[in-house]
Amino acid sequence: MTTAAAATATGYSVQQVRDLEALGVIPEAARSPNGYRHFSAQHVRSLRAYRDLAAAVGPVEARRAMRDIRLQPRAEAASLICGFHARLNAEREQALSARSALETINEEAATDVPPVEDDSMSITELSQALGVRSSTLRFWEKAGLVAPSRVATRSGTARRYTVTAIREARITAALRSGGYRIPDVQKAITAIRDLDDVSDSLIALDARLRSIAERTLALLRTGALLAEIIESSPAS
Known part of the structure; x- marks a missing residue:
């Protein structure tokens, strides 16, 4: 799909999709011979996951996590997400x-x-x-x-x-x-x-x-998407 289609599917602007690609939040898009980006369902999944993850832990932590879970072994990536849950629970306590x-x-x-x-x-x-x-x-x-x-x-x-x-x-x-x-x-x-x-x-x-409750719910919403990303990662 085109950049515009990916933006429509996720609620981001076209520029935001490009920026998030540049920041490593989503994998680099494939390029056609004329230089146009082509995004897949994998990119859409990552964009949707990032939205709730950023709401839960903040955009800086979320950007770092989205990059890391694609590069780390499955156990380490899963542990990273578990750490966010533990941190939110500690804040609540x-x-x-x-x-x-x-x-x-x-x-x-x-x-x-x-x-x-x-x-x-x-x-x-x-x-x-x-x-x-x-x-x-x-x-x-x-x-x-x-x-x-x-x-x-x-x-x-x-x-x-x-x-x-x-x-x-x-x-x-x-x-x-x-x-x-x-x-x-x-x-x-x-x-x-x-x-x-x-x-x-x-x-x-x-x-x-x-x-804290709203952030926890956001983290729960994005959990299934993050699990799919981790399971499909080459590092896994």
């Missing part, structure tokens, strides 16, 4: 964890129970409890995300994290693990400190979860 933490913090704030300041942790204890490095806690402190107290020691002073500071560290850890940038975390921490509703952060997490 992180977002769910962050949402759960936000809900917990919100519920704690709603009880209107004053923090018990006698309950505190050292920086080492808190880092172990959260599974982060002490240096990370110090960075969060510099960014204004966590505000530990200082207590006198024989050698000077040491950080002590009260219930309030522990709560801030928990929500920071949850949001950072969910992929949120420092400015976004600062917004959530400010809401907590003001004893305000964290609904904006919950809404953002819900939107992220919906986006």
Whole structure:
């Protein structure tokens, strides 16, 4: 089929089909003696697969994957696609964890129970409890995300994290693990400190979860096409 026919069959423009060929997303088209491209069902399949794959993992990763699965042995190509599923699932688990933490913090704030300041942790204890490095806690402190107290020691002073500071560290850890940038975390921490509703952060997490679901569905849609490409690849 001609370039125009391939574009019509896949919903791309003629120029996009040419660009995707040049980028290696689809195999190089055959050329007639007069130089015109001739595309096959294989090209149409690759173009359709790329559309959903790009929606699932982004165009840069999708372009690289479309090239690699034609060149790699079957097992490695299949593993590459499995990795995308695993990555999306990890993103979902992180977002769910962050949402759960936000809900917990919100519920704690709603009880209107004053923090018990006698309950505190050292920086080492808190880092172990959260599974982060002490240096990370110090960075969060510099960014204004966590505000530990200082207590006198024989050698000077040491950080002590009260219930309030522990709560801030928990929500920071949850949001950072969910992929949120420092400015976004600062917004959530400010809401907590003001004893305000964290609904904006919950809404953002819900939107992220919906986006992950749509990307997962796109990856599932393209799965059968990618399997056909892998199975028909000379490397297989």
